Amino acid sequence: MNPDQHATGRLALHDATQGELIRVRGLVQGVGFRPTVWRLAREAELVGDVCNDAEGVLIRLWGSSAEIDAFCQRLMLECPPLGRIDGIERRLCAGAAPAAFTIVASAGGPVTTGVVPDAATCAACAAEIHDPADRRFRYPFTNCTHCGPRLSIVRSIPYDRANTSMAPFAMCPACAAEYRDPADRRFHAQPNACPECGPRVWLVGPDGADPTAADPQALDAVDAASRLLARGAIVAIKGIGGFHLACDATNAAAVAALRARKRRAAKPFALMARDLDVVRAICRVGPAEAELLRSAVAPIVLLDRLDAPAPGTAAIAEAVAPAQSGLGVMLPYSPLHHLLLQDWERPLVMTSGNLSDEPQCIDNDDALQRLAGIADAWLLNDRAIVNRVDDSVARVMGGQRRWLRRARGAAPAPLALPEGFAQAPRVLALGGELKNTVCLLSPGASQGTAQGGDQEAAQGADQGGCQEAAQGAGQEASPGVSQGTNQVTSQGTSQVQATLSQHLGDLEEARTAREFEQTVALYRQLFEHEPAVIAVDQHPDYRSSVLGRRLAEDLGARLVEVQHHAAHLASVLADAGWAADAGPVVGLMLDGLGYGRDGTLWGGELLVGAYRHWSRIGHLQPFRLPGGERAIREPWRCLYAQLVAGLDWPDVRRRWGDVEVIAALTAKPLAQLDALIAKGLNAPLTTSAGRLFDAVAAALGICREGIAYEAQAAIELETLARQALDEAGYPFAFADDEETWQLDPAPMWAALLDDLAAGLSAERIAARFHLGLAEALAELAARAAQAHGIETVALSGGVFQNRTLFEAVTAALRRRGLRVLSHTQVPANDGGLALGQAAIAALAGGS
């Protein structure tokens, strides 16, 4: 947002004191916006009032043009930390100036549509809990308008305390006074609380007793938990959006016990460190990463480990992140975390509180029961978590923040859709099967009353809201509005908003599947969303698709089935602000797999098109997955299938029979695999890029027999590749006919097997594979782009969360003079799928 734009769009000037109606749109409710307006108006000695209404915030201000200009500029600059101003419109308003500036109670009707994300503890609140003189000293539920829980505690709209899990806690007089005082940081902070009146925390040991009592040195329950952790215990901790399981990350025995009890063999554990210094002692932290760690989102950030930890630093237990060059680290984001970690010079493991694959617990009793075999103690509290919100996960790639999982702190902040979506119907998109998120398209603030109508209607509505507000404040109604709309700022985007839910998880998992419908219902309620269109994936058996088809029938909504990779393409286009009519791009969509138009499983796709039209112009060489889903879990199957698809097996045995992996494959039940492949029996045809990575990993002995978590083989392969980045890439063949650009990995396999025979290191082979593939993909895309007269290439799909591949493909495309579109607001994997589905469905005609 550029405040300079202010000067450009003005239509009316007035030197004399006049009333103006100032409409502010954006994330301006529930974030402490009105007190900021109040403060700025008072400081500028201007009179008027401010209220929330259905479209955002409405201000009436009396002053000269110059004074009001200055006021608007300051408002832009001093927007509260959790807020975001998308636009300010001004016009004259008649009427007598009031005596002072006041905050007016919300006009009736639907005031707050939407809910803001949970936000990490702000600096002011963090200072209070560490100040022995403060009344919130060591109080774990301290928050203010700039921080604290939001989505995780809300049951329904409007976002008022009564509709949150803070409802049972009546504010004490001191808290109530803060809540009512516009000058206070806690003015209208719905979760406001203190030790007198708010939620409390307690510790439960395995026998049900409180270990705090048994530890005379402990200051309180949080301190007692911290001291248990220091002695090697595993403690379940109720946080903002769910439970964590914590232990000392440098205590190998504790970490090993946690792995065994959680039945999580290899998937890395996230860490939480007290401050950046603790992080910097173990990991490289660049400026972008530091900013991300300290942001109000406070995500888990994937960081590279230091080659050697800072002197005097205890080593992170190997089992925290086996076979990974990186670590996922976050900073404390609730007062409870700040207090817990206060004395910790080393990080804690903070992994989700669940058995492997299940969603994390959010309820005290549930946690006591389900984590009974895992935790040694439970740090519980009596503020209910209403909505499960996982930790967000991000990584800096190509110098920018990329979401790997968009959840706590990020969702459900609305995403602005690009130009050309203004007429979009209300769409509900239900996403994929794994890493599911759902997406709602809603008319944005300016469309709230004006959709399909003209601007006059919207102004009329504004005026009505203002009147009501003014009357509510006991002031004169002020009819009469000047005709011109003084457009102070504009983003050049439509006002249609896309609300992407937090990461909901894997819908094959029973609890997640069970809650999925509830979550969809909750989102519809929170955002007052009655869908006209429901978008689902084309896969016949995705749970989300099954539910979507039923929901469309129940609600009489139009059903749009969107091909998986078309949705990925639209997702990155919408993410990157590509306008609805901006023309086609070339899309490189690389993922595990998605249901293809021809009924085969796609996953290494070259598309051309945009939201409305697209076609598949190329792909990786198809091959059969012998054993279907089994082949996804056992990379050796992908390896064998790749080798027999591209090379002749007897020839492979003749030429590379001495290579360890070929000998190992020969000992496998290949006759049966051959039968599956030859007959296409439980051996679906696929162009999956993810499976190509699995196959290469298997060749190097990584996860050959099985993976313990999704994408493990590819992640470990990239870890190897990063250790030898200066290699030349392997060759790929371009098997293009007239209209299809195909990439054939056969020459890569021959070269790779030669390297294995020659004893080249796994690191160099992994690097050569990454670079060769990146170069080949870029070349493929460039050729297609040239043939279609296109200069832009969009990248999406989970494989692009591989930093090495992403950065190499991006560089190779730019070297070829192409513009690259990639994800920055939503994940490249299926977590961003729903946004693409929604964008396509919004523009898909039909009645």
Added chain:
Amino acid sequence: MSHGSGGRAMAQLIDELFYRYLGNPLLEQGNDQALFQPPPGRLVTSTDGHVISPLFFPGGDIGSLAVHGTVNDVVMSGARPLYLTASFILEEGLPLADLDRIVASMGAAARAAGVQVVAGDTKVVERGKGDGCFIATTGIGVLPDGIEIAGERARPGDAILVSGSIGDHGVAILSKRENLGFETEIASDSQALNDLVAAMIDAVPGIHCLRDPTRGGLATTLNELALQSQVGMLIREPAIPVRAEVNGACELLGLDPLYVANEGKLIAICPGDQAENLLAAMRAHPKGQDAAIIGEVVEDPHHFVQMETTFGGSRIVDWLAGEQLPRIC
């Protein structure tokens, strides 16, 4: 096997074959219909077309299967099976020796199940228009008063039992048909369950549901029952009996045994407090010696069948629209 005008002699041969192996007083009435006095109780009937490749497989053939399939469908109501009718569609070129084997096997299966084949028909179709032999059978049985067993009767709190190892039939057929060459031969479980069911009803007359998990396997059948009864089901993976060689073959082929067909197993649902009784009765019978309690019926507005896995997680055991297509992205 020949077709058309030259087939008259052949038709006679076939008739003789049927009388030889299936003969009984009702069939031998020689009319176009069999006439009999219905016994007291309610009549139960069911019909099923049997189409299978290969016609002969370890543990059975299409002849015995045509008896078992329909007998079991009748029996799953709690009825005692009495009569069968059979309609044969034979493909020109089917070796007479094969037909002899099939009908002989059918006769043996019928005798073992205590049913009589009382009417039949044979058609011969041109080469290429059939898969050797199709057999459609219809069964009639009698259900004593007081027994109410049906798919909509499962209630929260009920126990879910299975009569033995699952997946045997489907894996046997697949490995034979596709010539997969497993070291140990896996035999189909094809068998009639009338005697097992009789023993079960003796022990626990208040059984709520019985169903044989044929096509679509245990998973699909449980989903059908859950939907019919408007309940959910919770099953435990480690409790589900699967033979080691079937499990091994499934792992290799990437199949989920829960979705593989059975032809001689049943699912029983009964009140939870009678589950141990029923289990004991099943285990006392040779066709139920590997019976197990695999889970329970729960309240669930979603009618999910949910499985606690061996690894401690829990996943939805879904209806599948088509073949098992991977869903992992």
